[in-house]
Amino acid sequence: MSTSITPPVLEARNITKVFPGVIANEDVNLVLHKGEILALLGENGAGKSTLMNIIFGLYHPTHGEIFVNGKPVVMKSPRDAIALGIGMVHQHFQLVPVMTVTDNIMLGDESVKNGLLDRRAVAERIRALSRKYGLEVDPDAIVEDLPVGVRQRVEILKALYRNAKILILDEPTAVLTPQEIEGLFEVMETLRRQGESIIFITHKLKEVLRIADRIMVLRNGRVVGEADPRTATQQQLASMMVGREVILTVDKGPAHPGETVLEVEGLCATSDLGEPALRNISFQVRAGEILGVAGVQGNGQTELVEVITGLRRADAGHVRIKGVDMTNASPRRITHEGRSSHVPEDRHAYGMVDSYTVADNLVLNQYYLPPFAKGVTIQEAAIAAHARELVKKFDVRTPSIYTPGGSLSGGNQQKMVVAREFSRPIQLLIAAQPTRGIDVGSIEFIHNQIVAKRDEGVAVLLVSAELDEIMALSDRIAVMYKGEIIDVVDRADATREGLGLLMAGVKHEAVR
Amino acid sequence: MRLSVLRRIGYMVLIPILAVFSALLLGAIIMWIFGDDPLAAYRGLWTGAFGSPRAWSTTIRKMTPLILTGLSVAVAFKAGLFNIGASGQFLIGSVCSVAVGVNFEGLPAFVHLPLALLAGVAGGVLWGFIPGALKVFTGAHEVIVTIMLNYVASLFAAWTVYAGGTQGQTPGPLWDRTAGAISRTPEVFMSARLPWIVPEPYRIHWGVAIALLVALIMWWILFKTTLGFSTRTVGANSKAARYAGINVRWITILTMMIAGGLAGLAGAIETLGLNHRFAPEFTGGVGFQGITVALLGQTNPIGVVLAAFLLGALEAGAARMQFDSGVAADIIQVIQALVLAFVAAPLIIRQIYRIRKPSDQVETTVFSTGWGR
Amino acid sequence: MQRTLRVTSYLAIALVIFFVVMAFLVNLTPLGENTWLRVFFSVSALNFTLRASVPLILGALCGILCERTGIINIGIEGMMLAGAFAAFVAKTSTNHWPLMPSLLFGVAIALLVGGLMGLLHAIFSIRYRMDQIISGTVLIILAGGVSAYLFDRNAVAQGKFGAIAIPGLSQIPVLGEVLFTNPPLTYTALILVVVIHIGLFYTRWGLRSRACGEHPRAADTVGVNVNRFRYMNTVLGGMLAGLAGGFLVLEAVGQFQEGMTAGRGFISLAAMIFGNWMPFGAMGAALLFGYTQALQNELLLAGVTTVPRQFVSMIPYVVTIVAVSGFVGRVRPPAAEGKVYETEGESE
Structure with missing residues (x-):
């Protein structure tokens, strides 16, 4: 040269x-x-x-x-x-x-x-x-x-x-x-x-x-x-x-779907700019399966997750968790009564408080429940014990549980969020861009955790802009385009090309 | 393991101390430039604040309302709100407590006094509720609304005690009919006054004890209760707070109400304990000083008490300083502005004294993110 | 957004026409015998409106310059007070000069000190990353403290700017009296509205300034020095606020009083928001606020005592609250306001 x-x-x-x-x-x-x-x-x-x-x-x-x-x-x-x-x-x-x-x-x-x-x-x-x-x-x-x-x-x-x-x-x-x-x-x-x-x-x-x-x-x-x-x-x-041979696929067995956990019906919502973001969305996620939502960013995935988790109002339609109507319920009710977890797509904005210690971040949405609170008082010993256990179990690398969460590396911050969300007994897991911007080691860890949840019988809704991630984890794949679910295909029938066409809004019978 | 925590606390204490020191130094330079004698001024200041039992009592007296207005601003800061309205809330608190204090003759003190104090708190709560609710429901920035409410409060307070005018204007409802052309309220009944702890000539009233107790309670609420956790989460990251299931709108309104109530209590204590009446010349300046107190105290209730003590001493010594050295007492306001500047920009202090920030120190809240939402 | 803007402009134009017509009717026909109509539309009310608006217009322009480049400025009040005090000191120390040079010297010093206050705000918020709202608060307290500390209560300023009638135009009935018979700083403020509007939207400086306030990174990546623009415009803004202070001392009152700005800086801020960060919008809002002050004055003069004067005095403040409550959400502040911009080491 x-x-x-x-x-x-x-x-x-x-x-x-x-x-x-x-x-x-x-x-x-x-x-x-x-x-x-x-x-x-x-x-x-x-x-x-x-x-x-x-x-x-x-x-x-x-x-x-x-x-x-x-x-x-x-x-x-x-x-x-x-x-x-x-x-x-x-x-x-x-x-x-x-x-x-x-x-x-x-x-x-x-x-x-x-x-x-x-x-x-x-x-x-x-x-x-x-x-x-x-x-x-x-x-x-x-x-x-x-x-x-x-x-x-x-x-x-x-x-x-x-x-x-x-x-x-x-x-x-x-x-x-x-x-x-x-x-x-x-x-x-x-x-x-x-x-x-x-x-x-x-x-x-x-x-x-x-x-x-x-x-x-x-x-x-x-x-x-x-x-x-x-x-x-x-x-x-x-x-x-x-720097090493990577496993491009996640090791997972076949799914054994059970009863329907999350049911979305005719959902409509508006974006921050006041434009329609969701148009008449319907789908179901059953226990023990992973439904992947694919699509180019900005086609309503963010709004979909926000509406399901109570962070955004639905203009029309219904969200049901195990048959209980949770449309426009408060985030706390959806988390608590709906026994659901949410790994938000923007962890700095939603998932954690940078200035809070790792210990406080690990109880961010449970601090008011026993054993972390007794009446109105915060129980610091219980929070610390909880933090020590999770940090070890989820391999969150931090100098101390009193280190501010914001000073950890991206991968460890995400593991902290995952630790909090995966450590409760849940029936529904909503994971949005769970591996965005983190290192390969942490990606593998989080992928395995998601599959483990599925195998425990949790219904998983996985939203990701990475087609590879969707293909590797999902049992069924829904494709979003301009606020609509343009199609839902079985993983076994999906090809990159076919999904690509769907992501561009081309609904083609040949995809099947 | 807890070493990093200790380092963070050390940093939080070091910055305010250096800020005060630097402000005094720079204040001295300013005095020297304009031909005043800084040494004489500071000697007078010291004598006036700590030189005698009387001086000490003045410092304590000046400190009392500052603790409460400082807490008012600090609590709002914790929830990510900037309450510039403590002075308005202070005035409304004063007026409301006086309104109860000059009425209801014959009530026993154990009813009348708490009622008057409560009226002051209620007035402040209302004055804090307005900006809180407007922020939540219309998106109006609390900074502008609270500033405007300060003016409204001071005009409203002036009206209640207005002596009437030469053109036959009606006097205000609280005006002292025996005062002739002077606009002021009558003195509140004995049953509504805060008793002295140390009587004349020292004039220390039970308000100090109330203020200290309230500071302790606020510390407990902020750091030991679920409400405090919610409030701090809203201030540190309101989106994460929403995600965590906290009702951000309610916390915003509630915090502004608490902030208003604290400033209102300051007004009530000042009138029921010390002035025993209200007149338009009692401005809500201590409310504005609450901002400096809150930031100097690093928005921590315990820190606020220490900061209030310091600013109280400055206020207490100012008169003696002017008398002894001929330096205009207004220099104190300049020094306070400098203190505020230095604590609000720790970078200046860090550069002057070459202090390294603890590596895991996370920056404090930012309020100025635009006037919209 | 665009439509709201158009509707607002039509409304404003309609309002102006209405006032012109009413002013003619009230001041030239027997309609003027009605007390209430006189309170609302007399020449003196309109004159007072303009006079009360000038510092608000200048203050709002100061806010626009700062905020359009991304620096929030609630310190306008302090900058104004500093300008007023500086003008007063300059005027009193040159009382022995002929009147015009002495007044112009006062204006120059007001501009200088206002600019220095702007520089201080810029240094605090850019160099030392102080929260911009707190920095503004520091300026307010500092200006109050310094002006009180240095104020010589025995000093008296002799003379102030008088009205200059513009030949020809000032002969127009009613309008001539209101618009074309004014002292020089009033004309300056009105001209500045036009100049800054053109500057912001039709020149290189304006394009770059606005880019710094909306998306500083975008400006940086095409080689615009963001912080230099922020320094420059905050200093320019400070000068305008200083001029507003100069107006109070040299043209309106003639003397200095402690705290004489009396919240005008804050109302300017509201006028800026109300006017959607546009010079003409802000001017319209300033005139509205000025008008409420004029009404208060006219009511007093007319001897209307049914409403206590304290409540009339509350009008501008209450209107401000209503304005910021009703208009936020419909107006759009510069996107990058209040945020520190750093090049090196920023990951996004």
Whole structure:
């Protein structure tokens, strides 16, 4: 690769980045050539985003150098990176929701005429770029009205508007349906043809093999190897990513479903923005089975879980637990009387209190019950004993049960939440994105716990945006699209392609 | 194992101490810049606050309402609410207790006094309920509502004692008919007064004991009861509180009512124990000072008592300071603002004195998350 | 959202037309003999409204500048008081100068001190990550304390700004008297509303400022220095609040009194919210609040004693409570308000 005559468009040498207490990148080397798609593969926390933020000037490396077109550069801020022709499409879109596409794209690089913004000229340029790269978008639309796929196009246009020659795409497929992903890949191919160089960051093996010219694998902040997509296999890449042979499937026996525990009938609800989020949803979960809810994020899964657990009002329909009507019941009644547990999708917002000790977090929704409370008084000894037992049983790694929960690692925080929710006698478990953003070891542990609950006869409703997780754990799979359950299929009959089509709203008889 | 807990407590104590020290130092520099003698001022301040038994009694007297208004603000903080309205609640509490105190002649003291105190608490509770309920049901930010209610309270209080005007305006319902053109209430009956613990000239009344007892009760409620757990959870993370099955709306309203009641009690104690009447010049300034007391006390009831003692001493010494050194007593307010600044931004103190934060210290509550919901 | 905005603007326009018509009728026809109509629509009521609104308009503009970039400012009250006191000190120490230079010097010092207060707020809330509402509280207490500590109760400011009649326009009956015969700071405040509106929505500075308040990370990733904008706009805002204080001393009252801002900073804040963080909206709200104060004054002058004056004085405060209760949820504050923005080490 170093045989090419022209220098690489981008090179990073010996990059090290140290955050207080963490080494995010250690001695990383990276080379990107003109007109290629380099895939950067690694699991959550491997240091991919940190590396890209360094290349984009958001972070400053502790050690190491960066070269653009063979010349050493120092980037103090994104402004410098942009000036060098580097553009980034962030995993979380960096768009101002209340502003128009035009305003968003020109922000930081405005055209000004007579001291005032020249919006018309900018819109004209955006239209021209749209045509050239096949990225259709209305410059006058307000960003918050646009669907996710279009917002991503706006992000790409934002980089191209600044004449980016190097594009960094940070987990661009996380929010897209399989069909939208294919569309994105076509755009990437067009860009490559036009001479753009792309760094594609992901943790999804299939995508890497599909689109990349070259693959670089990151683990614990270090480069652990490169691979050629023409010869590499998923298993090889996976073991490079995690450092050991991973079990891609969960070991579980057949389900023995019993009586119906959760029954949802004709449920309708409204989102925070006042739009219909759930439209006439009906399904049942029986004891001893796992019903997986698949779907692209933002198709009503969050609202569905919130309505079932009492955090959001249902506008119509019914939720019954073991035949008892729990529609719009208080969360406390649903937990207590409905004997249910809820692992919330956003653990920082809902699942725990960062400033509370591990011990207090472990009784967050039981503190008022004996033995943790006697009358109105809190029983600290009982809470501590309970905490010691759970910390051991669920392998929550914490210096002490009096350590604030917020200072634990993500995986241990999630194990803490799981410990609390799995340690009570329950008949219904609702787990939303139970393994989001945590390490592989904790993922395996939590997956096994979920299956164990099922085998105890608990009805499990599993909501996940990770299709692999749904496929690995579920006994039946419901697919949500635009607030509806578009279909429910048996695990045995489900294929990735079929589910992908359903997630895109295409209901096809061939799926069966 | 409990070492980390001890370290956290140490940090919580160290910051306020350094904050007070730094504020006094900076106050001295300001005095020096404007040609005053800081040493003489602080000597006067010390004498006025601790120099004699009388000085001590003044400090205790000044401390009493500050404990209660400090608790009022602190309790609200615990639930993630910023009660700037303690001064309004204080005024309403004063007026309500006086209204009972100047009526019902002949009631026995063991009925009249508790009734008057209770009236003050009830007035404060109502004045706290309004912003709590508005926040819950309309989303109006409690900061703005409580500030506005302060003005309404002070106008309302002024009206109740209004002596009438030259154009024939009707006097207020509590006006002292014997006072001529002066706007004030008559003195409350003996049966409604808080008795002295140490009589004239020291004038320490039983209000101190009430305030200390209330602080202890608030500590117990906040840290040892399920209600306290709920309240603190709402303040630390209201979404998690909802998830945990806590009725966030009810806790919000209840906390504002308790906060209002505490400030109202402060007003009642101040009038029934000390002033024995109400006049418009009794402002609710102690309510505003409650903010400094609460933050200086790290929103912990025990800390609030200590902070109130300190601020009480500053207030007590101010007059003597002005008399002895000629430095305007208003410098005390400047020093209080500096204390508030330093405790509210521990980063300043940490940088000046190069203190490391315990690694697992989690930041305190943030209130300023927009005026909407 | 958009529709609410349009309906509100139509309502506002209708209200303005109504007032203009009534003002003409009451002041030029025998309708003016009715006491109540005079209380509501006389030239003096309208003049008083404008005068009472000016500090509120300036204060609300201060709030808009700060909050549009993401800094909550409840310290407007303190900034105003500091500006007022600074103007007073500047004016009294230059009493021996000719009147105009002395007054302008007062304005300059009010701007300077207001700006310094803004800087202090920015340093507290950005550099030292103090909770912004508490930082505002500190400013209020500090301004009260310092102004009282340094206030020379024997000093007297001599002279204040007088009205300047705009040639031609001031001859229009009624309107000329109300709108075009005013002292200079009043005109300045009205012009600033237009200037800031254009600035916010049609210039590079405004686009970037608003981006900092809505989505600072987005602004940062395209190379906008978020904290620099926040510093800059908080200082500018502080200057406007300082000017409001200067107005009170140099144009309205002529002297300084302890605590003379009397809650105007807080009402400005309410006007800002009520006006949906828009300069013209805030001006409309400020005029409304000013009008309630004018009514209170007119009722006193007309000798209406059926309602105790304390209750009339409560009107602006009660209206504010009603406004923030009724309008929150329908208005939309900048999304990133009150949150510290840090580049390095932030994971999301």
